[in-house]
Amino acid sequence: MPTINKILVIGAGIAGPAVCYWLKRFGFSPTLIERSSKIRKGGQGLDVRGVAIDIVKRMGIYEKICNMRTQVELGRYVDAEGNILHEEKGERFAFRQGEDVEIDRGDLVEILIQALEGVPCHFNQWITSIKQSDNDVEVQFKDGRTEHYDLVIGADGLHSKTRRMVFNDDEYKLTNLGLYFSVFSIPNYLNLSHTEVQFEANQKLISLTSDKSPKMAEAAFCFRTQNVLNNIRDENEQKRFLRDTFQDFGWETSKVLELMSDSDNFYFDSATQVKMKSWTKGRVALLGDAGYSASPISGQGNNLALVGAYVFAGELKQAGGNYHRAFNRYNELLHPFVEANQKLGVLVNESTLVRDEVSQEVAEERSNKIMQEVEIAANMISLPNYE
Numbered sequence: 263m264p265t266i267n268k269i270l271v272i273g274a275g276i277a278g279p280a281v282c283y284w285l286k287r288f289g290f291s292p293t294l295i296e297r298s299s300k301i302r303k304g305g306q307g308l309d310v311r312g313v314a315i316d317i318v319k320r321m322g323i324y325e326k327i328c329n330m331r332t333q334v335e336l337g338r339y340v341d342a343e344g345n346i347l348h349e350e351k352g353e354r355f356a357f358r359q360g361e362d363v364e365i366d367r368g369d370l371v372e373i374l375i376q377a378l379e380g381v382p383c384h385f386n387q388w389i390t391s392i393k394q395s396d397n398d399v400e401v402q403f404k405d406g407r408t409e410h411y412d413l414v415i416g417a418d419g420l421h422s423k424t425r426r427m428v429f430n431d432d433e434y435k436l437t438n439l440g441l442y443f444s445v446f447s448i449p450n451y452l453n454l455s456h457t458e459v460q461f462e463a464n465q466k467l468i469s470l471t472s473d474k475s476p477k478m479a480e481a482a483f484c485f486r487t488q489n490v491l492n493n494i495r496d497e498n499e500q501k502r503f504l505r506d507t508f509q510d511f512g513w514e515t516s517k518v519l520e521l522m523s524d525s526d527n528f529y530f531d532s533a534t535q536v537k538m539k540s541w542t543k544g545r546v547a548l549l550g551d552a553g554y555s556a557s558p559i560s561g562q563g564n565n566l567a568l569v570g571a572y573v574f575a576g577e578l579k580q581a582g583g584n585y586h587r588a589f590n591r592y593n594e595l596l597h598p599f600v601e602a603n604q605k606l607g608v609l610v611n612e613s614t615l616v617r618d619e620v621s622q623e624v625a626e627e628r629s630n631k632i633m634q635e636v637e638i639a640a641n642m643i644s645l646p647n648y649e
């Protein structure tokens with residue numbers, strides 16, 4: 263039986279630190295590397311919900327997450343002139359129920375990394391090549407150094423380089439749901455207090471949220487467009503695209519776009535789903551968005567990452583380090599959960615960004631439907647107990 267111990271995990275978002283935590287707890291020796299020079303703090307609040315709540319409880323970090331949770335109390339819909347169309351309480355606005363808890367993405371990443379006692383974490387690090395043999399995986403780091411690992415895990419997000427280096431083009435499919443998404447921080451010049459305000463029309467949405475830090479607000483844009491974005495990885499191009507698309511949109515848009523230039527945590531991406539029959543090949547496995555992005559519109563990316571990390575490490579432990587067996591189980595157990603959440607992403611995508619301004623009836627009807635489906639998808643797996 264193959265013996266597995268030394269594991270390289272690529273990417274310190276949600277999936278990477280989470281799998282390191284479980285691998286360490288189950289007796290393996292993971293090393294985490296991250297391309298950025300520090301924790302990437304960008305992004306909106308993410309909901310931890312469904313079976314992922316059990317996982318963060320088992321990790322002992324649920325209380326910490328609750329202590330650092332977002333505290334948005336009010337969601338407000340406005341029109342192009344800023345007139346209030348209607349308001350909803352924060353929990354309902356974000357489809358939260360029961361023990362669900364929302365936390366800023368950056369805070370969740372930080373909590374996960376703090377839980378990694380004894381796991382080496384190297385920032386400003388990436389690999390340039392990867393070579394597999396029957397016995398191990400040889401990787402080369404950016405400085406030319408080579409190292410051998412028993413397994414390599416790609417948790418490097420939607421645009422995963424690990425996926426591109428290891429899997430053939432016909433082994434994965436990227437489906438752009440036709441939606442783009444951007445988030446960045448700006449000064450809270452509207453003096454919002456624990457409130458999110460959004461204006462939605464013509465398949466475009468802008469929102470401003472101010473929560474725990476009264477001086478800052480989070481601006482978010484979400485939109486469909488026929489315009490073509492030449493290079494989705496180029497920040498200047500992304501900002502130009504955003505300015506072109508939201509020109510003359512109304513409400514606070516012009517001011518927010520002006521303030522965008524000074525923001526230091528600009529994030530932009532398309533709502534893209536990654537579909538693969540198998541997330542493993544040889545001694546390499548993909549985790550989180552790298553293998554099964556359901557897109558930000560699903561609201562389930564972090565939960566898929568948390569569940570995937572737990573199941574991956576747990577199956578490796580259960581199989582006594584027999585990675586063939588563990589990889590098969592990982593693929594088998596996770597597929598129905600991933601498919602349910604990708605379906606949810608498609609549903610939410612179809613129900614949001616309508617052509618007209620949102621009436622109270624439309625908003626309520628769609629909130630009810632989405633809430634029901636979120637509850638089903640977020641619980642679509644029975645978690646094995648690996649302890």
Ligand SMILES: Cc1cc2nc3c(=O)[nH]c(=O)nc-3n(C[C@H](O)[C@H](O)[C@H](O)COP(=O)(O)OP(=O)(O)OC[C@H]3O[C@@H](n4cnc5c(N)ncnc54)[C@H](O)[C@@H]3O)c2cc1C
Pocket residue numbers: 272273274275276277278295296297298302303304305306307308367387388389417418419420422423424445529549550551552557558559561562563564565567
């Ligand atoms: C800055 C940022 C902001 C986000 N904001 C939102 C949001 O507002 N709403 C939402 O729904 N989702 C957002 N996401 C996506 C969300 O985090 C994921 O859908 C989900 O949490 C799954 O996490 P993940 O760990 O698989 O991927 P990610 O959270 O994307 O993490 C991947 C990590 O891998 C690192 N990485 C990439 N390439 C390499 C490489 N070659 N070598 C080493 N490291 C690498 C990245 O820097 C990143 O830290 C955001 C992601 C990022 C990176």
